[in-house]
Amino acid sequence: MMNHRVYEKSGISVLELKGSITMGGGDVTMRDLIKGLLEQGKKQILVDLGGVSFMDSTGLGELVAAYTTARHHDATLKLVNLTKKIHDLLTITQLATVFEYYEGFDEAVSSFKN
Amino acid sequence: MMNHRVYEKSGISVLELKGSITMGGGDVTMRDLIKGLLEQGKKQILVDLGGVSFMDSTGLGELVAAYTTARHHDATLKLVNLTKKIHDLLTITQLATVFEYYEGFDEAVSSFKN
Amino acid sequence: MGPETRNDLKISIRVRSHLRYSDLFHTVLGQVARLVPLPAERLDWIALSLREAVNNAVLHGNKNDFSKWVEVEMEVSGTTFTIRVWDEGPGFSPGVLLDPRRPENLFKPNGRGIFLIRQFTDRADFARSADGRFGICMSVDLDSNEDKEAGE
Amino acid sequence: MGPETRNDLKISIRVRSHLRYSDLFHTVLGQVARLVPLPAERLDWIALSLREAVNNAVLHGNKNDFSKWVEVEMEVSGTTFTIRVWDEGPGFSPGVLLDPRRPENLFKPNGRGIFLIRQFTDRADFARSADGRFGICMSVDLDSNEDKEAGE
C-alpha cells in the first residue's frame, strides 16, 4: 500500500512516498502523481523514497517512466533518501547510472540551485 | 507464547499470565507454576487472566488441573480479569460453574478475607 | 457476488507432525479471513477450532511421530469456508466422545477439543481420505448471520 | 540436522488470478521464513522474486482473466527451499528475455522481473506441469553462505 504527500520546499516540488511500491499496491500510481506535477508546470521534482519499505520491478518501472516523462517536459527529477534495499535494486539494474540521487535532503534540495 | 509474573499482594499469591495459553505455547506450563506455589505452602492463589489473548482447550485443562490440585492442597484458587473470550469459553464449557471469578482485582483480593 | 469479488481459494499446507507449525496455520487463517472475509467476531473461534484439530492430529492421530505428516487444507467455495486437518493415524469412533459439561467430566483436564470445534463451526465431520488418512472437516457458512458463539 | 529440527514442508495456495492475493503469498513466505529459517538478509529479495513471478502469472500468463487460477507452491526439502508459481497461460520462450541493463533497455519501464528473480534466487527454471500449466520454479540453497545479493 503506497501513501504519498506532495509539498513545496525552496521552490522544489517534493513527492514523499511511503509504504510499498508494487504492482497492484495502490489506487494512485507514482506515474500519475508525477504527471500531475508536470501538468501544473513544475520543473524541479524531488522524490523522497525514505519511507518506502518495499519496491518491485513495477516500482522501478514507475521510477523510470517518471524520469523520462519529466525529461520530455524539460523538468528534472531527482531521488533522495534511498534505503539500502532500493539502492541495491538501482545498482543491480544499473538504474543507478540513470538517476541523480542524494543521501541527504538538504544536499538534494540545494543541488537544484546549480 | 505465554509470559507470567508471580507476586504477593495482601498475603495472596497472584499469578499474572499474559499471551497465549495453548498446547505447545510455552516452556513453563500454568500447571507447573501453580504446583510451585503450592509446594511453597501458599494457600490463597489468584490467577490474573487479563493479559491472556488466546486460550485453547489445553489452557482450559490447565486451569481445571490447577483448580483440583489446589483443592488437594487445601488451597483456594480464584480467577480475575477474564476477557470476554475467556468468559465465553468458561460459559460454553460450563466451567464457569466450577471457578470462583471476579471482575475487579480489589474485589478478588478482598474476597479471600471472608 | 460478482465473479471478480469472489474469493475462491484452496490452500494446502503439509508439514511434519509437530506443534511448532500451529502459528503458521493460525497466521494463514488470519490472512485468509481478511480476504474472504470471515466475520471478525468468529475468527478467533475458528482459529481455536483449527488449533484444536491440529493438536489432535499431532497428538492423538500421529502420536507425536515427527516422521508423519499433518496437512491443513483451507478452501473457500461459494459461500462455504472449509478447513480440513489430516493425519496419518487410525482415527477414532466419535462414540468415544464424552460431553465435557456433564458433572462427571467437568473436572477432567481433557476432552474439550472436539466439543469446542462443534460449538464454533457450523459443521464438523470426520473423514477418511482416498489415500487412507484420517481427517476432520470443519465448515463455516459465510452468508449466515447466525451467531454460533451463542449457540446451544 | 537432526530429524526433529528439519522443517520439511509443502505448501500449495491456489487462488483466482488476481493481484489482491500477493500479500497473502508474501505473508505466508514470511512465516515459512521464520520456520525454515531463511537468512533474514535474503527474505526481502526472495519475497520480491515471489511477487514478480505472481505478477507475471496474473498479467502475462492468465492475461488478467479472473476465471483462471494461479497456484503458488513453497517446499522445503533437505537444504533446498523452492517456490513454484503456476498459471494457465501458454508460457513463453526465455529467448524473448532482454538484458534490462543494456543501454537500449535501460529506459524501458518493463522487463526487469525475471532478471531480478535470477539475481535473487539460486536457480530459476521454467516448467510445464503434468496438467499443462506453465510455471516458474525458483530455488534457494539453505546451507550456502554465498551472498547472491552481491552477485554478478
Ligand SMILES: Nc1ncnc2c1ncn2[C@@H]1O[C@H](COP(=O)(O)OP(=O)(O)O)[C@@H](O)[C@H]1O
Ligand atoms: N485425529 C485424531 N486421531 C485419533 N483420535 C482422535 C483424534 N482427534 C480426537 N481423537 C480422540 O478423541 C478424543 C477427544 O478429543 P478432544 O475432544 O479434542 O479432547 P482431548 O484431545 O483433550 O482428549 C481424544 O482423546 C482422542 O481419543
Ligand SMILES: Nc1ncnc2c1ncn2[C@@H]1O[C@H](COP(=O)(O)OP(=O)(O)O)[C@@H](O)[C@H]1O
Ligand atoms: N508467466 C508468464 N507467461 C507468459 N509470458 C511470460 C510470463 N512471465 C514472463 N513472461 C514474458 O516475459 C517477459 C519478461 O517478463 P519480466 O522480466 O517479468 O518483465 P515484465 O513483466 O516487466 O515484462 C514478459 O513481458 C512476458 O512476455
